[in-house]
Amino acid sequence: MVRRWLLTLTCVLAACTSLVPYPVDRSDPRFAQCGGDRDALAAFPLDASDYRLHFPRMGLSPELEGGGQAFAVVFGPDYVPATVGFAQPPPAEDDTRYVCIYVGRPPGGDLNIYGPVDVSGLRP
Secondary structure, three states, rough: OOHHHHHHHHHHHHHHHHHHHHOOOOOOOOHHOOOOOOOOOEEEEEEEEHHHHHHHOOOOOOOOOOOOOOEEEEOOOOOOOOEEEOOOOOOOOEEEEEEEEEEEOOOOOOEEEEEEEEEEOOOO
């Protein structure tokens, strides 16, 4: 009886830990530079040239190939970047999200917004 209860408890705890699958580091100043908010799905440091390791389904981004300290923020499904010109950016759907990768350190870094990016293989 106790063994069955422990097995059940272990299964429940394992399921609960999978509810928060990605880290969100709100303390990094680059989080704010990207416009991160409480709805961010993931936020983590990376080397810019390693972006394909973290976002394996993201298109090529030559501006990140040079490497350097970077920070990525994966926005929630309701985020749509501000419009530039007259075109309205498409909404994120299914496994896609908008992603900000800030290269460098504030205030002299480079802000890059990508998307919608397929984040189904995300590896923070």
